[in-house]
Amino acid sequence: MTGISLDGKIAAITGGASGIGLEAAQALVEAGAIVHLFDRDEEALKTACDEIGATPVAVDLFDYAAVDAAVADIVARHGRFDILYANAGAYVGGKVWEGDASNWDMMLNLNINATFRSVRAVLPAMMAQGSGDVILTSSIAGAVPVVAEPIYTASKHAVQAFVHTVRRQVAPSGVRVAAVLPGPVHTPLLKDWDPERLRKEIDAGALMEPRDVAEAVLFMLTRRKGVIVRDLVILPHSFDI
DSSP states (O other), X not given: OOOOOOTTOEEEEETTTSHHHHHHHHHHHHTTOEEEEEESOHHHHHHHHHHHTOEEEEOOTTOHHHHHHHHHHHHHHHSOOOEEEEOOOOOOOSOTTSSOTTXXXXXXXXXXXXXXXXXXXXXXXXXXXXXXXXXXXXXXXGTSOOTTXXXXXXXXXXXXXXXXXXXXXXXXXXXXXXEEEEOOBSSGGGXXXXXXXXXXXXXXXXXXXXXXXHHHHHHHHTSOTTOOOOEEEEOOTTOOO
16 A cells, blocks of 8 residues: 655655655655755755755755745745644763853754744644654654763653644644654764774674665655654664673
8 A cells, every 4th residue: 555645745854854854754765755955064965956856945044034034935935835844853872960061052053942833834834734753863762761862862852742742733734843853873973973883883884874874764755645754763773782
């Protein structure tokens, strides 16, 4: 039994110039969606969009007015807004009493404030049209506290709380809000991992590729109307948690 088609669906992906966001964009384009990539790295964004046939939207997610304007422009041009994949995020690991605590602020603001504001920007259009999908990139750390990354874990617990409450608020309007919760994925975010931990995970084969997450997101988006994959946990088979 097949799910719904994404042909002609109007989509946007934050953090779309690399990693999971870019792979998800490729998957959605292949499925027939009209994809807009949001990223602040204009050069990488243009290159990515040229490669996969998406529309670049150069915007800093911390510039909330610019994000609102970008969403409004998409709605004005297409008359609707069907999919937001809020994927942009940052990572800080390590012991709380070590490292530079000032690095927490950017990560928390991106993983929580900017992400929540991006979702808020698209909801009015989706609710007015009576349909829409919002998926957030959470993490296995949002479900299982990871000792090696307490601040990151806290940010993803906040994402989970947001998803579970907003989902129930907008469900009567026909809008679906959900989260994909990956384990470790081989992306640029892992540059901040403890080198010994990264080496062990690579040696053990305990890392996924961005395409694995993209395919999970595509599965979530193509469920028939009236069905939601509320939380999809995807892990490397040998990941020990």
